[in-house]
Amino acid sequence: MISSDGIRGYNDAIILAVLQDGDSYGYQIGRAIRARTDDLYVIRETTLYSAFTRLTKAGYITAYPGEITYGRPRTYYHLTTAGRAFLATKTAEWRQVQQVVDRFLTEEA
Amino acid sequence: METLETYLNGLFAAVPQTPSTAKAKQDLLDLMTDHYHEELAKGHSEATALGLVIGEFGDIDELLAALDVDPIPDTEPNDRPEMTDDDVDGYWAGTERFARLLGLGIALVIAAPGVAATLSIDSGALAALGFIAPVALGIGLIIATSMGYRTVSRAMRALASTPAIRARAAGQADAYSRPRTIGLVGGIMMCILSVVPPIAANTGAFEGAIGAGGLFLFVAIGVYYIVYTSIVAGGFQRLTRQPSVFVDTLFDPPAPRPQAAPPYTKPTTVTAKPRRDKVRYDGWRAFYWPCLITGFLLFGFLGGEWTFAWFLLIVGGLFEKPLFGRTKR
Numbered sequence: 001m002i003s004s005d006g007i008r009g010y011n012d013a014i015i016l017a018v019l020q021d022g023d024s025y026g027y028q029i030g031r032a033i034r035a036r037t038d039d040l041y042v043i044r045e046t047t048l049y050s051a052f053t054r055l056t057k058a059g060y061i062t063a064y065p066g067e068i069t070y071g072r073p074r075t076y077y078h079l080t081t082a083g084r085a086f087l088a089t090k091t092a093e094w095r096q097v098q099q100v101v102d103r104f105l106t107e108e109a
Numbered sequence: 110m111e112t113l114e115t116y117l118n119g120l121f122a123a124v125p126q127t128p129s130t131a132k133a134k135q136d137l138l139d140l141m142t143d144h145y146h147e148e149l150a151k152g153h154s155e156a157t158a159l160g161l162v163i164g165e166f167g168d169i170d171e172l173l174a175a176l177d178v179d180p181i182p183d184t185e186p187n188d189r190p191e192m193t194d195d196d197v198d199g200y201w202a203g204t205e206r207f208a209r210l211l212g213l214g215i216a217l218v219i220a221a222p223g224v225a226a227t228l229s230i231d232s233g234a235l236a237a238l239g240f241i242a243p244v245a246l247g248i249g250l251i252i253a254t255s256m257g258y259r260t261v262s263r264a265m266r267a268l269a270s271t272p273a274i275r276a277r278a279a280g281q282a283d284a285y286s287r288p289r290t291i292g293l294v295g296g297i298m299m300c301i302l303s304v305v306p307p308i309a310a311n312t313g314a315f316e317g318a319i320g321a322g323g324l325f326l327f328v329a330i331g332v333y334y335i336v337y338t339s340i341v342a343g344g345f346q347r348l349t350r351q352p353s354v355f356v357d358t359l360f361d362p363p364a365p366r367p368q369a370a371p372p373y374t375k376p377t378t379v380t381a382k383p384r385r386d387k388v389r390y391d392g393w394r395a396f397y398w399p400c401l402i403t404g405f406l407l408f409g410f411l412g413g414e415w416t417f418a419w420f421l422l423i424v425g426g427l428f429e430k431p432l433f434g435r436t437k438r
Contacts, residue, residue: 026136027143044167045140049133050175070142072135 007041011051013090014043016060019079020087025066026052026075052077060086112159112283113141115349119275120169129176141166156284163276189269196265197274197348201281203261204344210254212336216329217247218402222410223325226318237411244406248399255395270348278348285342292338299331394433401425 007014018024018032026048033043055061060083065073079087121134141162148158225240270278306323310316401422409418 025143026140027147030140030144031147042165044165045137045144046167046169046172049137049140050172052136053133053172053175070139070146072139074139075136 010090010094011043011047012055012060013087013094015048015051015055016079016083016087016090019061019077020084023066023076023078025077029077055083058082058086112279113138113145113162116163116166116276116279117141119279119349120272124173133172133176137172156280159283160280163279166276169272189267192265192268192270192274194274194277196268197277200261200265200348201344203258205341207254207258207261208337208340208344210250211258211340212333214247214250214254215336216333217243217250218406219332220325220329221247221406223322223329225410226325227322230316230318240406240410244403248403251399252395275349278345282342282345282349285345289338289342292334296331296333296335296338299327299334303327303331397425397429397433 014033015029018029018036021032024032026045030043030045030048033041052061052063055077056063059080061077061079063075063077066076067074117134117138121130124130144162144165145158148161149155153161221240221243224243225236228239229236303324306327307317307320310320310323404425405418405422408414408421412418
């Protein structure tokens, strides 16, 4: 299982990528991350909520009350245009990072 | 979801109350509630589900950094070493032992008149011995175990709890809620059923003295279970709380609870109210009530002087505060 430290810096982009498929709420986003990585990455609730806070402040996502579950409206998140642009930038950055790291860690010397 | 809410309240107790932290707490509770229900749907028990949710919760400091808030500093420097799992296991084992022996001591004192009544069939001297022996043993147990438990709780008071310890305690408290309910209900049932032996004696099933003995025995067993389960549950509950400094409600004054400040106001810290009462003869305090109760029982049951026995108990109760001060230490 991958730790949050190992993937730090890309948590925000991963959440934005999940929201690219449609609006969603906290726990469902966490579950989607877990499912898409075959349980390799389980994002903790505090990490998830910290990312929501950062992304909302930056204007990359917006929050709104959705369906009522267990007596309370769930907070849903929506990807904004600025968020899509940021995700595109992070995706390009990741490709470069991946190339650089690969040259040291995976290519045969 | 009381346990999850208690856990979050504990984590946020030292955090300034602002709209953003209140929202964060509620959203986190929603996240944890969803997680909890999914673990239940997977077939886990409630206690296991709670343990998994709390165990996978994460680091509160990361969240506070994202929210741009700093915890309210403690009113006194907290340089206490942190509790370890071994400390906690030792404390809970000590609490269980205390609960068992204190319950037994109280039960013996309650059962003493019953033993005396049953033995009175044979001889008066045997009845007196049957009364004094359980009372003496019971009071000895109450005093010895109470003083022994002070050592356990003082050792814990010197340590600071951690979020992981509080999470573990919350899980244990939740897992113990069922045994506690069974203990309380069973104890109360025994007290109610204590009228059965005297009623049976009245119908001629056996002698009246045995009926009286049965009454006190039933009450003693009932009280034992109530005392035992309440103290064990209290041991788990105590470690779920903030502030991080351990406070034992049995021997310490109640911990000042953090007050929720209105939005956008300077957070208030709670300081301990200065104690106005002088504490005198404090070392004798542990013996005070056991001695009063012994006097009450001796004058009442053995001497038949019930008026004086009640006078002793009531006046003794009134003198407790002037003699020892208001707060137990």
